[in-house]
Amino acid sequence: MITLDINGKTHELDIPQDMPLLYALRNQVGLNGAKYGCGLGQCGACTVLVNDKPVFSCLTPCGALEGKSVRTVESLGSADKPGPLQKAFIDEQAAQCGYCIAGMIVRAQALLEANPHPDDDTIRRHMAPNLCRCGTHVRILAAIKSVIAQGAKV
Amino acid sequence: MKRKTIIGAVLALGVVGAGFALWMMWRPEIAAVSPPQSAGRESLDRGRRIVEAGDCAVCHTRPGGDYMAGGLPLITPFGTLFTTNITPDRETGIGKWSLPAFERAMREGIARDGHFLYPAFPYVHYRKLSDADIADAYAFLMSVDPVKYTAPDNHMVFPMNFRALVSFWNLLFLHGDPLEPLPDRSAQWNRGRYLVEGAGHCSSCHSPLNLIGGEKSSELFNGGIVDGWTAPSLRGMAEAQHPWNETQLVAYLTGKVAEDHGAAAGPMLPVSLSIAQLPAEDAQAIAHYILDLKQSSSVATSPPCPPVANSTAKALPGASLFDGACASCHGAAAPMRAIESRPALASTSAVMADSPRNLIQTVLQGIPMSTSDSSHYMPGFADSLDDTHLAAIAEYLRNESCPTRPWTDLDKTIKSIRAQE
Numbered sequence: 001m002i003t004l005d006i007n008g009k010t011h012e013l014d015i016p017q018d019m020p021l022l023y024a025l026r027n028q029v030g031l032n033g034a035k036y037g038c039g040l041g042q043c044g045a046c047t048v049l050v051n052d053k054p055v056f057s058c059l060t061p062c063g064a065l066e067g068k069s070v071r072t073v074e075s076l077g078s079a080d081k082p083g084p085l086q087k088a089f090i091d092e093q094a095a096q097c098g099y100c101i102a103g104m105i106v107r108a109q110a111l112l113e114a115n116p117h118p119d120d121d122t123i124r125r126h127m128a129p130n131l132c133r134c135g136t137h138v139r140i141l142a143a144i145k146s147v148i149a150q151g152a153k154v
Numbered sequence: 155m156k157r158k159t160i161i162g163a164v165l166a167l168g169v170v171g172a173g174f175a176l177w178m179m180w181r182p183e184i185a186a187v188s189p190p191q192s193a194g195r196e197s198l199d200r201g202r203r204i205v206e207a208g209d210c211a212v213c214h215t216r217p218g219g220d221y222m223a224g225g226l227p228l229i230t231p232f233g234t235l236f237t238t239n240i241t242p243d244r245e246t247g248i249g250k251w252s253l254p255a256f257e258r259a260m261r262e263g264i265a266r267d268g269h270f271l272y273p274a275f276p277y278v279h280y281r282k283l284s285d286a287d288i289a290d291a292y293a294f295l296m297s298v299d300p301v302k303y304t305a306p307d308n309h310m311v312f313p314m315n316f317r318a319l320v321s322f323w324n325l326l327f328l329h330g331d332p333l334e335p336l337p338d339r340s341a342q343w344n345r346g347r348y349l350v351e352g353a354g355h356c357s358s359c360h361s362p363l364n365l366i367g368g369e370k371s372s373e374l375f376n377g378g379i380v381d382g383w384t385a386p387s388l389r390g391m392a393e394a395q396h397p398w399n400e401t402q403l404v405a406y407l408t409g410k411v412a413e414d415h416g417a418a419a420g421p422m423l424p425v426s427l428s429i430a431q432l433p434a435e436d437a438q439a440i441a442h443y444i445l446d447l448k449q450s451s452s453v454a455t456s457p458p459c460p461p462v463a464n465s466t467a468k469a470l471p472g473a474s475l476f477d478g479a480c481a482s483c484h485g486a487a488a489p490m491r492a493i494e495s496r497p498a499l500a501s502t503s504a505v506m507a508d509s510p511r512n513l514i515q516t517v518l519q520g521i522p523m524s525t526s527d528s529s530h531y532m533p534g535f536a537d538s539l540d541d542t543h544l545a546a547i548a549e550y551l552r553n554e555s556c557p558t559r560p561w562t563d564l565d566k567t568i569k570s571i572r573a574q575e
Contacts, residue, residue: 017475017478018476019478020479041533042531042533050537050538055537056538059480060478061474061475063475064475064479064539129533
């Protein structure tokens, strides 16, 4: 049994130690926000927060997560009540196919929690590990910057 | 009478001492010049290669900064230095430098205005360059885009903030003229020696340093530690238990994956990307020369790791962590392993090494995307694995590779590397 703290709730899961967190989130816990992209830590679609830091959940074994807090995009708001970043991504129409967006929002969340007023260069460097095959990076940056400009608490 | 003699003697000694100090510590300014005429295409091409061979941009370009504009912090035991702007900007760069001023800096470590440069700038090696190579390097640097940028002030500890003291350091370590080819060695060997000991300044990192930051001449190429990474010994590589051949070393040196060994990471990655810009013969000459460096008799070599028939590693707690975090690229069946004969981690230099340092550094920081054709990118795990997990994975890999000599300093090494982050 592995005990995982996910979005503030404790889950007792009967899974092997080596199961990547992404699989447990999607298959055991039913949180489908984080996506499987490459499975190699190269695309960022699976990004979640572990102890407030963005990590690739496809390469994070559940056995390494006891006592840590995991947060996914679902913790940031819902379709009815989107959080500030989620709302900004909608307003800026940052999603095209949308596959990368959960990871993008979560990585941006980590940045704004640690640094509410990053400059453009800092945003670009921080977001670099997450890829968007549709090429909506400009809108993604615009969405992040609009949250910064509003001064909204993420 | 007697007192006057003593006073006279003291005064005379003072004058002689002051004269000596002045002679030691004062260097004249070399007059500013107008921008030189652009050199010919061939000279610029040659100069670009020398600048790549000398890794100038590795230090003189800060992350995200303009090419050669400086500003990269170099953390030394004596404080932090910031590299200077060597673009031809007339106010903040070297735009007013004549060729003689540039040559003096390269050979003696003196700036145009006469101040002493710190030996983090490897003039003890660059002085071995030929006149023609220095002239071509100068022509190339004068052709790059001038950038107005002044690096932050250095933070050197007292008394090292007093630059003129470098004159005494130079007395100890600044010697050797341009290298004369050895007639009994091949042209390739001599070319390799010229690149390794001159522009490449390999021993700056790959030799232990003494207390005042000079390379220990008796232990040249025996390996050192730089930026928290092991710069391994360059000696005896051809005869090691897990030997290198020229093809493998050329691949490694040019930013590619060396079959059976691995690829450059950490501070060596930008160096390998520089060497990749050189003509193939130069990388081959460097590899040829390095593989000829024999193990020095004064160094105790580690006993070999006998091959193990039935590894017990699978039973270790690190095995499942490896499966979850590493195996999708490094597992025996991973598709990534099929590219470029990427080796099993157990046979890489990082896992075969006596110290776990480079393995830990690579796992924590990963390997950044580079501009080379086949980037051997790896994500960092600093935020997803904590110290006990790192230690477990390292213990597991080491056990697969060398179970008779486990790493005994894992926890300490991990803590010290984390503390430097």
